[in-house]
Amino acid sequence: xKVLYVGPAVSGRSTSLASVQRMVRERPRDDRADGGGESIxxxxxxxxxxxxxxxRPPGRVIPAHEDDIARxxxxxxxxxxxxxxxxxxxVSLELLDMLRADCAARGRSLxxxxxxxxxxxxxxxxxxxxxxxxxxxxxxxxxxRYVSSIATRDLGTREAVAAAVAAARVIx
Ligand SMILES: Nc1nc2c(ncn2[C@@H]2O[C@H](COP(=O)(O)OP(=O)(O)OP(=O)(O)O)[C@@H](O)[C@H]2O)c(=O)[nH]1
Ligand SMILES: [Mg+2]
Numbered sequence: 001x002k003v004l005y006v007g008p009a010v011s012g013r014s015t016s017l018a019s020v021q022r023m024v025r026e027r028p029r030d031d032r033a034d035g036g037g038e039s040i041x042x043x044x045x046x047x048x049x050x051x052x053x054x055x056r057p058p059g060r061v062i063p064a065h066e067d068d069i070a071r072x073x074x075x076x077x078x079x080x081x082x083x084x085x086x087x088x089x090x091v092s093l094e095l096l097d098m099l100r101a102d103c104a105a106r107g108r109s110l111x112x113x114x115x116x117x118x119x120x121x122x123x124x125x126x127x128x129x130x131x132x133x134x135x136x137x138x139x140x141x142x143x144x145r146y147v148s149s150i151a152t153r154d155l156g157t158r159e160a161v162a163a164a165v166a167a168a169r170v171i172x
Contacts, residue, residue, distance in 0.1 A: 001038065003164045004071060005047040006099065007081035008091040009054075012120040013047045015151040016081055016160070020045060023158050033158040040161050048072060053098050069102050077114040077164035081151075082139060084121045086130040093138055114167035115144045118160040123150045143167070 005013040020040065023030070028041040052065045072078065082092050103110045117139055119132055136146060147163050149156030 001042065001076045001165060001168060002044045002046070002074065003077045003079055003161060003168075004075040005045070005079050005081055006050060006072070006095070007118075008050065008083060008088065008095050011081040011083040011088070011092070012149075012151040013081045016079075016118065016120065016149065016157045017045060017047055019151050019154045019157040020161055023154060030158065034162045035166060038165060040158060040165070043161060043165060045161065046071075050095065053095065053102075069106065072099065073103065073106075073108055073113070075113060077116065077168040079116050079118050079160055079164050080139070081118045081120050082135060084119050084130055084135065085124055085128050086134075087128075089130055089135065089138055096139055111141050111143065114164065114170070115141050116160055116164045116167055117144055117146050118156070119146055119148045120151050120156075122148045122156075123153070 005017060007013050023033075024041045029039050034040050048068060048071060052062060052068055056062060056065055080092075080096070100110045117135070119135055122129070132146065132148060145163050145167055147156055147160040149160055151157050
């Protein structure tokens with residue numbers, strides 16, 4: 001099972017991956033966090049670099065970007081890490097729209113890929129934080145799920161991967 005982290009810069013993808021890998025090392029099976037299903041230790045977890053999405057010259061085809069899209073379309077599930085800072089919401093939406101457009105341009109739909117939004121940085125000051133409802137109103141797909149996290153404290157990261165695995169099982 002392949003699960004791919006996507007998300008805008010500094011949303012917390014590397015921190016989330018490291019958090020899950022550390023927890024899996026310490027506790028390969030955790031039926032509470034993994035929903036009693038397949039062990040998260042068996043999931044092939046990777047981070048998709050997004051800078052080619054955000055810095056592409058309009059209308060130009062870049063082979064490396066095609067590779068990125070192929071990896072996206074080849075994933076069993078996608079974990080979209082959202083920076084919960086209200087002023088960073090626009091960047092997440094811009095990226096989601098780009099992912100959608102690039103899939104559509106190749107005759108595919110992003111909606112066919114099981115997708116979980118990991119609402120990260122829930123420890124931010126309330127004044128800076130977008131509510132979960134606010135984020136869900138802006139960022140959604142027809143079958144997406146939401147998991148809140150504080151990756152720097154290992155909270156919600158393993159559950160987000162488990163949700164992605166569960167979504168892949170239901171939709172595929
Ligand atoms: N407050 C807070 N900070 C976080 C959280 N998760 C990650 N960060 C911080 O956000 C910054 C970016 O985290 P990364 O994991 O490097 O994010 P990334 O998406 O891999 O970013 P790039 O690969 O650099 O684009 C770091 O300073 C992290 O410590 C969180 O849950 N809460
Ligand atoms: Mg990173």
